[in-house]
Amino acid sequence: MGIKITFYNFFAYLVVGILLFLFVSRNAAFAENGAISVVPESATETYGQEFNVDVEIDGGGTAFNAAKATVTLSPELAIQSLTLGNCGFALVRTPTESNPSFAGVILGGSSNVCTIYTLIIKGKGTGTGHVLVSDASIKSYKGAGELLSSVRSGSYTIVQNTSSGINFTTVSAPSPTQAPLVINGAKLYNILYTVSLPKNIPASSVIVTLDPQLPSKISAAPATEPGSPQTVTATFQNVSEGVHTITAYSNDRTISTQIANITGSNRNLEFGTSTKQGVPSWIWYLIGVILAVLLIVVGVFAYKYFRKRSVNPNPSKQPGP
Numbered sequence: 001m002g003i004k005i006t007f008y009n010f011f012a013y014l015v016v017g018i019l020l021f022l023f024v025s026r027n028a029a030f031a032e033n034g035a036i037s038v039v040p041e042s043a044t045e046t047y048g049q050e051f052n053v054d055v056e057i058d059g060g061g062t063a064f065n066a067a068k069a070t071v072t073l074s075p076e077l078a079i080q081s082l083t084l085g086n087c088g089f090a091l092v093r094t095p096t097e098s099n100p101s102f103a104g105v106i107l108g109g110s111s112n113v114c115t116i117y118t119l120i121i122k123g124k125g126t127g128t129g130h131v132l133v134s135d136a137s138i139k140s141y142k143g144a145g146e147l148l149s150s151v152r153s154g155s156y157t158i159v160q161n162t163s164s165g166i167n168f169t170t171v172s173a174p175s176p177t178q179a180p181l182v183i184n185g186a187k188l189y190n191i192l193y194t195v196s197l198p199k200n201i202p203a204s205s206v207i208v209t210l211d212p213q214l215p216s217k218i219s220a221a222p223a224t225e226p227g228s229p230q231t232v233t234a235t236f237q238n239v240s241e242g243v244h245t246i247t248a249y250s251n252d253r254t255i256s257t258q259i260a261n262i263t264g265s266n267r268n269l270e271f272g273t274s275t276k277q278g279v280p281s282w283i284w285y286l287i288g289v290i291l292a293v294l295l296i297v298v299g300v301f302a303y304k305y306f307r308k309r310s311v312n313p314n315p316s317k318q319p320g321p
Contacts, residue, residue, distance in 0.1 A: 033061060033149050034060040034138040034148045035058045035148070036055070036056070036138065036148065036152070037055070037058065038053055038131045038152060038153055038154030039054045040053070041153075042154065043157070044156070045156055045157070045158055046123075046159060047158050050080055050120050051122075052118055053119045053156075054085070055117055055131075056114070056115050056116070057114055057116055059138060059147050062140055063110040063111065063142070064106075064110060064112075064138050064141055065105060065111070066137075066144070067087075067089075067103075068093065068101075068136065069101065069136035069151070070135040071101050071102070073130070074129045076130075077121050077131065078123075078124055079121055080120040081097065081120045082096065082117055083117060084116070085114060085115030085116050087106065087115065088111070089106060092104055110141035123156070126159055128155060128158070129155075129156050130154065133151040133153050134151065134206075134232070135207070136204040137204070148202070186240055188267075190236070190267060190268045190269070191269050193233065193235075193236070195232050195233075195234075195248045195274075197230045199230065206255070207249045207250075208248045209246070209249070211245055233272075239262055240262075241263050242263070244259070245257065245259050246259075248275070256273045
């Protein structure tokens with residue numbers, strides 16, 4: 001009877017422990033509310049006129065003291081100047097007009113929200129340009145935990161000012177029949193590759209590569225598309241005709257691989273893939289712990305049962321007086 005009660009007590013404690021573990025894991029996931037954002041996220045601007053764009057870091061209510069991000073501009077936009085903001089970073093990677101990517105640490109302090117820098121931008125022609133944020137991270141002041149949950153890139157429509165009298169060449173959408181570029185008899189193509197992600201893979205962790213097995217591989221840092229935080233795009237230019245492998249990674253783990261035969265009469269090719277939601281690694285860890293505990297419990301009670309039987313092989317027969 002005592003063994004049975006002990007087993008029930010142990011099982012109750014095990015269930016309570018699992019529930020507490022799941023509760024803590026769930027709250028830890030919700031604690032990651034940080035974001036690196038381009039502000040404003042969208043706007044309509046006039047060709048030839050400058051406009052301001054801020055890159056802001058928000059810890060989501062938690063103090064941080066380190067952050068980084070790769071920031072790139074699409075060809076439709078050009079940086080005129082870059083002015084550092086109020087984050088007070090000691091910069092490990094200093095943003096410049098030619099490369100606005102950054103990485104820095106706040107020495108002896110922290111911040112909840114700050115502006116890393118302000119860009120003055122001008123459109124090169126009409127069309128839609130992007131300020132893209134990728135490969136980002138925000139580290140908490142206490143414990144250096146990851147706070148980033150989203151990145152928000154900027155999208156800007158550049159329109160012509162018909163009253164200005166300025167003549168320029170419009171940046172138009174590529175023609176469906178634009179011929180490939182031919183250099184020394186070799187056809188070259190531009191590829192726009194899209195990766196749709198499940199909710200458990202942050203877009204900021206994804207890197208897309210072309211032919212990663214080759215020493216001269218081409219890598220493209222993806223960027224979150226406006227209005228679609230779970231979709232990233234990678235652009236590869238002047239890709240030779242033939243069979244290529246496009247691979248997407250998240251934190252050095254392969255999440256998709258696609259073999260593509262690049263050919264045809266259109267220079268600009270657009271395609272992509274959709275990845276499935278994987279099981280979080282801590283789930284497998286939890287399953288392993290539960291199985292191990294159950295095996296130990298069964299082993300202990302089996303040992304006690306057979307040990308009791310060996311001491312008293314026939315408990316129904318009690319010794320006489």
